């Protein structure tokens with residue numbers, strides 16, 4: 001069985017349907033990219049997978065030894081207030097909270113885990129800095145380290161490179177690719193179609209037309225071809 | 239000198255304990271934009287207190303505490319419901335409770351000094367100096383319970399305050415901890431009503447947190463600093479009020495404000511140096 005299996009899923013807000021009859025699955029080691037226009041329901045889908053929202057119908061099952069709370073997550077925008085006093089160390093460590101259950105304090109292993117993940121993301125020297133004083137790219141790394149503390153199995157990333165400059169964007173993609181090579185399953189939402197077809201093993205395209213399949217299938221499909229062309233056009237113009 | 243009088247000693251003990259526990263949750267309240275809940279609840283507590291006074295209950299706490307806790311839970315619920323604006327609901331409840339409480343007191347009160355009674359529930363003028371040993375014990379037990387709960391749930395409160403969605407997604411029971419915070423706030427407010435009266439409670443909760451946030455930029459340091467500042471301000475304020483004969487509540491708040499101003503400017507200086 002796959003890590004995450006989605007069958008006949010319809011989602012939306014109250015009566016307003018955003019997406020209907022979605023079927024796809026994510027297996028261990030996959031790198032799934034979710035692409036689609038603004039407002040097509042990518043973030044909504046992600047929140048439904050995380051059980052932050054109830055689906056309208058259909059179901060999301062986790063299997064292959066994956067528990068519901070073992071999905072780490074990088075939000076699209078963190079709604080953290082500008083004046084929140086929190087150090088990088090405190091934030092990364094808070095990723096371990098889900099492991100604690102009713103235990104009030106973090107164990108030695110969890111502190112070690114937080115330190116390792118900060119090292120992995122190259123933010124060890126920022127450990128005592130205040131989160132709000134960091135650059136956008138540094139903040140994303142901190143949140144990624146936090147997500148890694150929550151799980152070593154699946155990461156959900158909602159537009160992890162939004163607002164980053166090309167150099168930092170490339171670094172971020174490398175970082176994510178590295179994590180995938182280490183065996184972490186990645187589900188990434190992206191507008192960057194060229195990156196999606198470069199790194200992903202599978203693509204889920206949502207919108208008026210829905211596509212799910214491997215990268216090769218996507219590149220051969222009509223929807224994939226037109227979308228990739230559009231991406232290229234945008235790049236040349238920009 | 240004054241410390242030889244038991245009521246002064248009681249007042250100081252209770253005041254320091256209340257200041258300690260009211261400051262702990264201040265940081266969370268400020269950051270979650272919940273400061274107004276404290277304000278709303280204090281008005282509810284005032285309404286409950288006037289009902290208790292009219293019914294001539296011997297132990298007012300027995301009525302005020304549950305009513306305030308229930309209102310806290312309700313306010314939190316409406317606050318989470320996107321349809322009803324949380325702050326509008328709070329404004330409604332708090333102003334309603336205030337008006338209702340004053341009305342009841344006016345109609346049913348048997349006291350000859352109504353204005354004085356109302357004034358002291360609103361501003362807590364003398365009540366801190368008239369505590370009985372029983373009330374001191376109750377305050378002490380509740381404050382210690384609040385401090386212990388805060389320490390035990392410190393990491394969870396941080397996680398939920400910083401990013402509720404992430405906490406929920408990774409298996410932390412965020413709703414439960416929000417509820418816990420609301421209940422603890424209600425308890426703190428009922429306690430603090432003895433010290434500063436219902437109108438000034440928010441100041442006691444929020445000023446130390448705001449002051450500490452000027453000086454430090456990690457959660458632990460801010461929390462510890464706000465607890466220390468709050469205790470010092472309360473102690474100092476009480477001494478001044480006893481020596482100078484000024485009202486306890488407003489003196490403490492005045493000291494809190496002064497400390498906030500100091501922290502504000504030293505914070506600016508500190509940042510200026512760092513940059």
Ligand SMILES: Nc1ncnc2c1ncn2[C@@H]1O[C@H](COP(=O)(O)OP(=O)(O)OP(=O)(O)O)[C@@H](O)[C@H]1O
Pocket residue numbers: 013018036037038039040041042043044045076
């Ligand atoms: N809280 C909400 N209540 C009601 N409708 C919402 C809510 N959030 C989003 N929507 C609607 O649901 C649809 C999908 O939104 P969603 O945020 O999932 O899009 P998205 O694909 O993530 O877009 P983007 O690329 O801009 O991030 C949109 O039409 C949006 O207007």
Ligand SMILES: [Mg+2]
Pocket residue numbers: 042043044076158
């Ligand atoms: Mg989105």
